[in-house]
Amino acid sequence: MAQSMMRRIAMSNMLVMVGLTRRASSRSLATGKSLMAKKSKNDLPPEGEVTKSVFMSQSTDIYTNLALEDWMYRNMDFSKHHVMMVWRNEPCVVIGRHQNPWLEANVPFLSEKEIALARRNSGGGTVYHDRGNLNITFFSPRERYDRKYNLELIKRALFRGFGIKSIINDRHDIVVRDKYKISGTAAKLGRLTAYHHCTLLVNANKTDLSKALAKREHGIQTNATPSTPSPVVNLSDLDQRVTVEGLQTAVGYEYLRTPALHLEDGGDRQISKQRGFQFINPSEDWFPGLAELKNELQTWDWSFGRTPMFTVSRSFPVPSELLSPSKVYSATQELIISMTVDKGLINDVTLNIPPGLVESGFYGQASVITHLKGKRFTSEALTALQDAMLTRHTSGDVKKLDDKEQFVAKCFDQVVNTI
Numbered sequence: 001m002a003q004s005m006m007r008r009i010a011m012s013n014m015l016v017m018v019g020l021t022r023r024a025s026s027r028s029l030a031t032g033k034s035l036m037a038k039k040s041k042n043d044l045p046p047e048g049e050v051t052k053s054v055f056m057s058q059s060t061d062i063y064t065n066l067a068l069e070d071w072m073y074r075n076m077d078f079s080k081h082h083v084m085m086v087w088r089n090e091p092c093v094v095i096g097r098h099q100n101p102w103l104e105a106n107v108p109f110l111s112e113k114e115i116a117l118a119r120r121n122s123g124g125g126t127v128y129h130d131r132g133n134l135n136i137t138f139f140s141p142r143e144r145y146d147r148k149y150n151l152e153l154i155k156r157a158l159f160r161g162f163g164i165k166s167i168i169n170d171r172h173d174i175v176v177r178d179k180y181k182i183s184g185t186a187a188k189l190g191r192l193t194a195y196h197h198c199t200l201l202v203n204a205n206k207t208d209l210s211k212a213l214a215k216r217e218h219g220i221q222t223n224a225t226p227s228t229p230s231p232v233v234n235l236s237d238l239d240q241r242v243t244v245e246g247l248q249t250a251v252g253y254e255y256l257r258t259p260a261l262h263l264e265d266g267g268d269r270q271i272s273k274q275r276g277f278q279f280i281n282p283s284e285d286w287f288p289g290l291a292e293l294k295n296e297l298q299t300w301d302w303s304f305g306r307t308p309m310f311t312v313s314r315s316f317p318v319p320s321e322l323l324s325p326s327k328v329y330s331a332t333q334e335l336i337i338s339m340t341v342d343k344g345l346i347n348d349v350t351l352n353i354p355p356g357l358v359e360s361g362f363y364g365q366a367s368v369i370t371h372l373k374g375k376r377f378t379s380e381a382l383t384a385l386q387d388a389m390l391t392r393h394t395s396g397d398v399k400k401l402d403d404k405e406q407f408v409a410k411c412f413d414q415v416v417n418t419i
Contacts, residue, residue, distance in 0.1 A: 042079050042141045042192055050080055050260035052277040054252040057087035059282045062118045062129065065089060067294035068282040069137055070121055073193055078139050081275070084255045088247050089129040090118040091205070093212050096124045096186060100224040100307050100379070106214045115212060118407045122197065124186025125227035128212050132204035132234070134244050136251060137197040144261065145194035147172055147187060152263055153254050154183065154200070159248035162239050172372040173230065174198075180233035202244045203236040221417070222310035237398075252277055278337045300376070307342040313338040316411040322404050323356035333357065335408065337415050349373065351408070362404040377416055385412050 057065055065087045072083070092115055093105045101107060101117055104126040110117055129135065138150045151168050159166040166176045172182035185198040209232070235242040256274045259265050284291045296302055318333040336352035349372045353362060371388035375381040389405045401409060 026167045030239050034071070039077075039192060041383065042143055044141060044143060045080050047261045050082060051273065051275050052082045052084070052260065053087040054255060054277045055083055055280045056248070056277060056339070057085060057280050057282055060088050060090050060131065062089045062092040062094065062116050063294050063297045064282050064290075065135070066094075066120055066297050068117060068289050069195065069197070070293050070297075071287050072139060073121075073188065073190065073195055075287075077137070078141050078193060078195070082144075082260055084252065085139070086252065087135045087137070087245060087281070088133065089135070089411055090116070091128075091130040091208060091212075092118055093126060093128055094118050094302075095126045096225055096227075097121055097306070098123055098225045098308060099126060099227070100220065100310055101304055102307075103218060103220050103224065103310075104213070104227055106212055106216065111210050111215070113208070113212075115208070115282050117303055118297060119306060120186070122186040122188040122195075123225060125184060126223070127184055127199050128204065128209040129199060130204050130208070132202050132244065134200045134247050136200065137195050137196065139193065139195045139353075141191055141200040142192055142194045145187070145189060145196065146261075147185065149261075149263060151183075151185065151198070154251055155256060157247075157250040157254035158235075160254065161236075161240055161246070164235065164238055164242075166260060169229070174200075175234075176238060177234065178297040179231055181230040182233060182235055182240055200247060200248055201232055201234050202236050202242055204228055204233065206232070213390050214319075217314075218312065219314040220310050220312045222308060223335050224310065231256055232239050245399035248418050300344070304376075304378075307341070307344055309340065309342040311338070311340050312415060313414050314411070318354060318415075319407065325358060327356060329356050335411055336372055337412060338379075339372075339415070344377055346372050346375050346377055346381055349378060356403060360404060360409070379416065380412075382409065382413050385409060395403065 057068060059065055059068070069085065072085070076083070091113070093110060095101050095104050097118070099119075101119070105118070109115075136154070138147070148168070151172060151174060154174060155166050155168060158166055163302060164176065166174050166182070169175050169292055172185045175182050176182055179375060183198045183200050185196065187194065187196040187400060235247070254273075256271045256276065257268075258264065259270065280286070306374055313336065315334045315336045318335055323329065323333055333354035333356035334356060336355065337348040338352070339346050340348040349369060351367050368385060368388045371384045372381055376386045386401065386409055389408070390399075
């Protein structure tokens with residue numbers, strides 16, 4: 001009964017508001033930028049004068065939705081109008097602003113599966129998205145940012161709509177059955193505006209989620225923000241009635257029936273005061289300047305180049321057949337590759353070549369290192385290494401690496417996580 005009522009109310013609001021949104025978007029949303037530029041502080045009205053909207057993004061592209069989020073944060077005035085945006089994405093991995101993608105994600109798997117990797121503007125940990133996730137962003141003035149209020153709304157919606165009991169832990173995750181995480185959270189607080197966003201697992205592909213975020217041997221040392229692994233569960237595993245669309249309606253309905261600043265059920269009367277559900281088309285026509293924000297988010301320099309400086313060191317036992325046959329070695333002969341990477345570029349590298357490999361004919365470390373500096377920590381560096389080793393050959397007819405050089409290249413390949 002409750003779900004049926006939610007759908008009727010949500011749909012009635014959609015029908016009213018969708019027709020208004022397109023005509024008003026370019027005018028009212030674009031003017032927000034000039035208004036925000038003039039303000040030095042928020043002039044906040046009483047709670048009763050604040051209206052709410054639920055924006056439903058029509059895009060499933062991660063870069064578009066992150067750009068829309070950033071556009072609204074930069075340009076809109078939320079003093080009298082709070083907004084909850086709901087959005088979904090095709091498969092992707094989203095890292096926090098201060099994280100290391102090579103440490104947090106299985107980059108080779110993402111490349112193989114053509115799963116996008118995106119760096120968002122907020123902090124927090126790494127998450128996997130697909131169309132089985134519901135993503136929610138709460139926008140408000142900085143002074144009225146309240147993460148606990150937002151999470152309580154979601155918690156109430158889960159119970160009111162589906163009878164699912166949950167708790168909010170000390171890390172502001174939403175947890176069910178005492179240990180299973182269904183929602184992680186992050187935020188960005190500016191001078192005037194703030195947003196808090198989270199993702200809810202509804203029926204996400206947990207196999208791809210596990211592989212995309214799999215931790216592997218990497219040898220990375222960094223001060224970048226680490227993610228905290230947690231056991232997860234889909235809400236549909238708890239109750240098969242839960243769908244992304246149904247949850248979107250339930251949370252949106254809970255948001256609209258609740259006053260802006262305190263958790264009180266205002267029911268239909270409160271809903272009637274709000275601006276309702278609105279379909280949003282995140283395009284340049286609706287949001288001038290959106291394309292520029294999206295283009296920046298898609299660049300390698302943003303997704304990987306913004307990574308805090310890190311060092312990586314890996315050691316690899318040298319196969320006996322590559323060592324000098326006339327020598328007997330008392331210790332394991334290991335090739336050690338060490339690098340410092342800044343802004344995603346290699347700025348220092350050391351190849352510690354064991355005596356057994358040198359005595360079997362591998363040499364020329366200085367020329368190899370010279371070719372690697374300034375290269376991206378990707379297959380670009382591997383190509384530079386291979387080219388450097390080829391240039392050492394005295395015979396111009398030699399066009400391929402010998403066994404020892406192939407071994408070094410293979411080890412280097414594992415360090416930079418190429419496939």
